[in-house]
Amino acid sequence: MIQWKFIVVRFSILAILLATLHFGSAPLLDYLLRCSVQSATGSRLEIEDLNASPFQTRVSTGPVRLGHPRKPLENLLDFERAEFKLDQAMLLRKKFIVTRGSVEGITFGSGRIESGQLEKADAVPGSQVSNLLAEKGEQVTEGLVSLLTRRFEENFETVRYSAEVLDRWPDEYRKLADEAKRLEIRIRAVRDLAASFRDNPLNTLRDLPKIEQGFRNVDRLRNELAGIRNRVSRYRAQVLVDRKNILDAKERDLARIDEIRTDKRLNGRSLSQLLVGDQQGKRVDQAIAWVQWMRKTFPHPKKTFQATRSRGETIRFRGQQDPPDLLVQLLRLSGHGTLDRKPYTFTGTVQGLTTQPEIHGQPARLQLQAEGDLQFTLKGMIDRRGTVDHDRISIEIPDLVIAARNLKMDDSVQFRLGRGRLHVNARIDLVGDRISGQVKATQKDFDLGIESEHQNEFAAEIRTMLNEDLATIREYEVVARLSGTVGDPQWQLHSNLGPQIAKAMNGSMARGYQKKKKELVARLNHETDQALAKVAGLLREQEQKVLDLVNEKSRDVFRLQERVGSLLPAGLRIR
């Protein structure tokens, strides 16, 4: 006999248990989700209005916020609403198939009032890029800055030597003139003596010794005047030697001018690193971060989610064709975000996400389409079917506006990169731990120039020429080729910007130097001609002046000699 009171009471208890299961599932799921996500990320997860039950095929939730592990007052991710529709028939077969789902209002990096950190996160190593840029910058800067700051030594040897010659010879000729002038006193003394003898001829014999002495003085004067004339001749020869020396100095100066070379040629590769390395590096870092995020977010289910159940073995029957135990067939995503202070909204889908990719037979695919100030298309493939994980991500940003910026090379020299539009295309593969692919950026319609505070004439000329040449560069391409591992990605930058700029700058520098050399040669020629003309004038003027003086004194001495000679008695010879 059925004991109804047993059955009624027991089924009442059973009903209470089932009700508890129904209504308690959501809080339990909430708790489990928070525990697992918080322990995995180290940041706070807040879920509102989670609605789940084992007796229904719909799971939904209200706002969800996941704090940023490293930024206390920022959310790593939050969304307004999510809903997942499960396949009922498959659910009865113990298969969780999300036929369609949606996550709406996704936001990355939104602010929050309370800290989203649970514990202090480990310090994250700095950017993988921009490590060698300072060094590269120095290499380039050294050449450019030394060029712009260079002051040519314009104290030619020719000028120095000419000045010395022109300074020396007037003194020498003045000394000769002074010597000739000093003879005048002695000439006058002899003349006075001769005059005294003429006034009193009877004393000739008595004064004969004095006459003899005067005669000898006249002879000495003649000799000294001849000596001066000889020195004038020597000086003339020496001046001609000095003139030749000036010309030799000019040749040496010309050789030095010819030796002036643009020894610091700019290296295009280094210049590319310096100019676009940091920005491209950021883009590469972002692309790598996406791949790393995909690898981290979608780990290999078999390797990562080892079944805790170890009792027995689940037999797969011959001919059994099951879908995976958990499969997200289609999940629609929508939200908004900000990148480089550019707001954008995005929509996208996730397809084929499963815990058993080898059974599903297809890789999971992610697609995001962003609109707004920042437009991009992101496609991702997550393949966990084999033993080696394979991820692929491709990003296309068709029209990224790049703000103008200055790139300082040192305190006084900087490049000015004007506002432009960038087309970025990236494709990265991650097979196992090996990373490969490239990030390519093409920029069109931008202004490029150089600014320098150096005010010397040559710097100004070079700057003008450089800016003229740089203005002709209207397009460049930067390609970063990736290699290495996901933990230690390496990339090599290839760009035609650096070589273009280097070509323009090296050309400008060469022209600048050539122009400067011509100016120096012209200046040297002018200086030399002036110096030689001065030397010639000096020779002509000073020498003539001395010679005139010497000739005049010679004539005086000659007349004096005749006069003194006429005082002597006939037949008397003075020895």
Added chain:
Amino acid sequence: MFLFLYKSSRMILTAIRGSHSPEQIAFGIALGMVIGLIPKDSLFAFSFGFLIFATSVNLLATSLSAFTFSWIGVLLDPVSHVVGRLILAYPGLQTTWLWLHELPIIPWTRFNNTVVMGSLVIGLLSMLPLYLVSKHLCIRLAPGLQAFLLRFWLYRKLAGRQKLAGAEE
């Protein structure tokens, strides 16, 4: 009011406790054994749980049995695995297993797990012998055991019995 609450709680306790007959206790032990042996993430375990609630078996005996055989079941896993594998891999049953696997609800039983199948079969085969042994033991040992247990206040409250005259000393 208090009388109503007291009577209600007594009725619930009585309903939960179930029958004291040796058959119901033995059946409870046998069912508890099956539940204990089968891994709990199988729908089989829940089905047997429903069966317990649907009958007037002694719940205390069933619970103690399920708890005890849960530990024994773990120790018996290697045997269950071998038995389950033999059954599931039996060529003649493959079509049946496949058909069952594609039915709704059935996959939740995890019948294709070797330990689940093995422990289910072992449990079902052991039910009758265990029932008979338990019933025999209950008949022989129950009076003495009850007299012993009636000395304890908690048992008396749970069992709803008064002290026996001999046990009051």
